[in-house]
Amino acid sequence: MELPGVPTSLLEELREAAVSIGVSRLALVGGVVRDQLLHQRFGHPWTGVPDLDWVVEGDAVALAAELVRRCGSDRLKALQEYGAFGTVSLQLDGTPLDLATARQEHYPAPAENPVVQAGTLTADLVRRDFTINAMAMELVAGELIDLHDGQEDLASGQLRFLHRCSVQDDPTRVFRAARYAARLEFQLAEESREQIRSTVEQWPWAWRQDDPAPAAPPALSTRLRMELDRLLEREPWRQALDLLEQWQALPLLDRQLQNDRQRTKRLRWARRLGLPLMPVLLMGAADPVAVAQRLQIPGRQQQWLQQCAELLHWLDVDPLPLSAGPSVWSAALEQHNWQPEAVALAVTLRPRPWKPLLRWWGRWRMIQAPQTARDLIDMGWQPGPALGEELRRQRSAAQDQSR
Structure with missing residues (x-):
């Protein structure tokens, strides 16, 4: 077995450790098998190996212990054990490895998490998603295992x-x-x-x-x-x-997203505005907040969606006149305490009017009064409401000059 960028000595160390404790089958599985075949046989570019996933027909924890005994702490680092089936992650000679005991699974109900139990390498491959991901390179016997015609599907794309x-x-x-x-x-x-x-x-x-x-x-x-x-x-x-x-x-995700004709435009605006794509995608749903809650996207993004809905409602029922200047728009938007990202989300929908929202997001909200509170106090102003009002007046004037 050859893997670009992976020393043959590392693979040999793994094989010898498996044989020494009686592991009959140790197989490389996952996307790296698919990508290696695509690279070697069909000329796809090799993008590197982020980590190597191994299925152990036997005891993965015992194999990790044998590697520790053979290699020592200088070569083997970052060892961690996870889960009831003893999945072990480690680094051997700087290469990340994941060792997992072979398992099988069944679904107690559609879309629920599967129930997992120990199994064979064959059973472990059966639980994979696609034929091209259900192949394995067996290290001890040195053979490619392809029980579901994955190579044929690789060849035909x-x-x-x-x-x-x-x-x-x-x-x-x-x-x-x-x-x-x-x-x-x-x-x-x-x-x-x-x-x-x-x-x-x-x-x-x-x-x-x-x-x-x-x-x-x-x-x-x-x-x-x-x-x-x-x-x-x-x-x-x-x-x-x-x-x-x-x-x-x-x-x-949501029935309405199936016929979402504005999806690509919104997502392009999201890129332009530096927004995460997830909430912008969900803006096309019948109830974006409900879908966001079901998916459990980050809470702040759920808040943006909720505030964006409030902003759009405000634009519908209480719009500002088209002649309103930057300071008027800024005061109106900021008095609601809407997050800037909520305003940017609204921009991706291009409501009427949308350009003042874009200008507030990109420029007006960042304009400050030319003088600070300390400057005014040094000039003889007393701390209090009048000073705050003067700072707001100066900021509004600066915003209106930025047209």
């Missing part, structure tokens, strides 16, 4: 769900599919597209979108948010979101 109930069990896999398809420029297999369409249409989950947000199962709430975060932060998000729309998958 296809993403294919591993099971006929993949979407029902875990709808976050749909967003993962969009991430991979956008990044790798793969096509989703036709039967997998049909699985998404039919599953979303049937909605096999006990929770409905009109139900209380806290009742949503993990794969339609927090875990879905985590996949969406990865999509928006690390992937070609425009292509990925377009794919989700093509696959009729956006109702997993």
Whole structure:
């Protein structure tokens, strides 16, 4: 086995440690197997190895202990153990490794967290999401394990769900599919597209979108948010979101987002204004705050969405005259104590009028009075309401001069 950037000596150390304690199968799994095959066989660029995920058919904790005994603290660092099944992370010769005991799983109910128990390497691969991610490089025997024709799908540039109930069990896999398809420029297999369409249409989950947000199962709430975060932060998000729309998958977030024609424009404005993409995406939902609460996005972003809704209502029912100057707009916006980001969120929707909101966000709110309170006190002003009023007057004059 050869991995670009990974010393052969490290792999040999792992193999010898596994053999010495009787581990029959130790396999490299996950995206690194897929990416290595894409690189070696199909010429995809190699982007490096962030870490190496190994499945141990046996005791991962015992294997880690053997590595400690063989390598010592100079070579092996940052060892940490997690979870009931003894997943161990460590660094060997500076390379991050994760060792996990092979496991199998089943879903007690659609979209709930799976129930996991110890299993075999074969069972561990069965629980993966796509055929191209269900391959393993077995280190002890030195063979590639491909039980689900992942190599064929790599060759044809296809993403294919591993099971006929993949979407029902875990709808976050749909967003993962969009991430991979956008990044790798793969096509989703036709039967997998049909699985998404039919599953979303049937909605096999006990929770409905009109139900209380806290009742949503993990794969339609927090875990879905985590996949969406990865999509928006690390992937070609425009292509990925377009794919989700093509696959009729956006109702997993909110039905109204499926036909959100302003999505790309809003997200481009978000980039321009330096806003996180998540709340801007959710602005297209029927009830952005409710979806944000279900996904459990950061509390401050939920607050922005709530305040943005208040601002838009204010613009509808009590608009300022078009002739209002910078100081009037600034006073009106600031008296509500709306966060600047809430105003910027409103800008992405281009309400009428929107240019004063943009100017307040980009310039007017940052203008200060030319004199400070200390300057005025040095000139003979006494601390108190009159001094504060003078500072406000000077700031308003400075704002109005900035037209």
